[in-house]
Amino acid sequence: MTPDYIIESVARHFGVSPRAMKGRSRKDHICVARHLAAWLMREHTFLSHADVGNYLGNRDHSSVVFAVKKINGYIAQRDPRIVAALAAVLPPPPTERVAACFPTETR
Numbered sequence: 001m002t003p004d005y006i007i008e009s010v011a012r013h014f015g016v017s018p019r020a021m022k023g024r025s026r027k028d029h030i031c032v033a034r035h036l037a038a039w040l041m042r043e044h045t046f047l048s049h050a051d052v053g054n055y056l057g058n059r060d061h062s063s064v065v066f067a068v069k070k071i072n073g074y075i076a077q078r079d080p081r082i083v084a085a086l087a088a089v090l091p092p093p094p095t096e097r098v099a100a101c102f103p104t105e106t107r
Contacts, residue, residue, distance in 0.1 A: 001044045001045065006041055006089070009089045010085065011033060011037075013085050013088045014030075014033035016029065016030050021033055021056065022057035033085075036071055036082065036085055038053075038064045038067035038068060038071075039067060040089065042068050
């Protein structure tokens with residue numbers, strides 16, 4: 001996953017523009033999308049906190065640290081917004097992708 005793919009996918013899922021995610025808005029739905037994008041970039045790329053901050057509108061590394069902690073808390077609580085977003089944004093595990101290539105016969 002690339003940072004651009006993550007930003008586009010999260011923005012599409014939350015119904016916001018990538019530009020809004022990189023902007024200064026503090027509206028809840030935009031902040032949650034931005035935090036999730038930061039979390040995904042830290043979990044699925046080799047970017048540092050500072051690099052993730054640069055992708056998300058030149059934010060400070062401490063903002064990314066906060067975002068990652070916030071999303072980890074949502075995940076621990078099984079927040080439905082985050083669970084649904086992760087299911088929509090993350091690709092399926094390899095076993096599911098392979099199984100989809102070989103449909104089972106119905107009898």
